[in-house]
Amino acid sequence: MKILALSAALAMATSTPLAHAQFGWSVTFDPTQATHVLAQIAQAEKTYTTTVQTTENVINAYNLAKRMASSPTSLFTSYGSGLPSWVPMLPSQDTYGNTGGYFKSVNKYTGEASSAIQNASVTRVAQLTGYEKQTANGQKAIAAQTATLDLGDSVAATNLQTIGTIRNNQTARQTEIATLEAASHSLDQSQQTEMAALQRINQALLLLLRTQQDQSQLSQGQTLQQMVQQKQQQDELKMLFQASQGYEANFNSKYSSSAASVATAMHF
Numbered sequence: 001m002k003i004l005a006l007s008a009a010l011a012m013a014t015s016t017p018l019a020h021a022q023f024g025w026s027v028t029f030d031p032t033q034a035t036h037v038l039a040q041i042a043q044a045e046k047t048y049t050t051t052v053q054t055t056e057n058v059i060n061a062y063n064l065a066k067r068m069a070s071s072p073t074s075l076f077t078s079y080g081s082g083l084p085s086w087v088p089m090l091p092s093q094d095t096y097g098n099t100g101g102y103f104k105s106v107n108k109y110t111g112e113a114s115s116a117i118q119n120a121s122v123t124r125v126a127q128l129t130g131y132e133k134q135t136a137n138g139q140k141a142i143a144a145q146t147a148t149l150d151l152g153d154s155v156a157a158t159n160l161q162t163i164g165t166i167r168n169n170q171t172a173r174q175t176e177i178a179t180l181e182a183a184s185h186s187l188d189q190s191q192q193t194e195m196a197a198l199q200r201i202n203q204a205l206l207l208l209l210r211t212q213q214d215q216s217q218l219s220q221g222q223t224l225q226q227m228v229q230q231k232q233q234q235d236e237l238k239m240l241f242q243a244s245q246g247y248e249a250n251f252n253s254k255y256s257s258s259a260a261s262v263a264t265a266m267h268f
Contacts, residue, residue: 088167105160108168113161117153124149137242144235151228159221166214173207180204 091103101116110116118124128142180203183191190196 102160105164106167107164109161109165111161113164114153114157117157117160121153124153141235141239141242144238145232148228148232148235151231152225155221155224155228159218159225162217162221166217173210176203176207180207 088107089103091099094100098119101110101112102120104110105113105116131139131142134142180200183196183200186192
């Protein structure tokens with residue numbers, strides 16, 4: 001509005017003839033100089049507006065930083081719902097006294113997962129009686145099934161030990177997360193610096209990597225268990241094909257012998 005008013009005044013001045021004063025001298029109006037003055041006034045107005053906006057932004061940023069520094073609790077309390085308590089595996093009634101080691105291995109690393117698996121399972125036989133008297137195919141079939149049992153026990157003990165180790169570390173992991181959460185909501189000025197925030201981000205990433213590593217170990221254990229089950233199915237199919245392969249020859253031999261016996265009996 002100011003610029004428009006000055007422009008209108010300039011237009012009126014340029015359309016009015018030069019005025020002569022009563023004292024004998026005259027005033028000359030320079031349109032070029034007047035336009036330059038108007039441009040300077042417009043630039044000054046823009047600079048003033050920019051300065052006002054910048055000042056308001058700085059004040060708003062300062063007020064936000066002040067609120068965050070003085071009352072982080074009011075800003076972050078809604079996100080700090082607390083961590084659930086880590087619940088260990090609750091033991092059931094140990095009727096025959098063979099599950100105590102299993103429960104201990106589930107809740108922490110004991111180094112006795114293999115014996116815990118065997119104590120809670122059926123007693124293993126070292127080798128079948130009369131194994132040496134079996135045919136080559138029979139010995140191979142027995143050995144394959146026994147290998148499936150051995151591998152299954154090994155995978156089960158490995159998974160049990162992995163779970164026990166993970167659960168044993170969860171107490172310390174939960175403490176680390178609680179410490180990280182408390183530092184994020186702290187009123188201490190040293191915890192509100194950029195370096196402290198970067199350290200908390202780094203710690204959170206490390207916790208995430210540890211969790212992913214635990215998940216990877218569990219996933220690998222499940223894969224091994226599936227491989228053992230697949231081996232068992234493959235062994236059963238192979239034994240079925242072996243039995244089918246000798247069926248025709250055995251049937252023909254028995255049939256020929258029976259037919260000859262019947263013929264002999266009918267002859268008499």
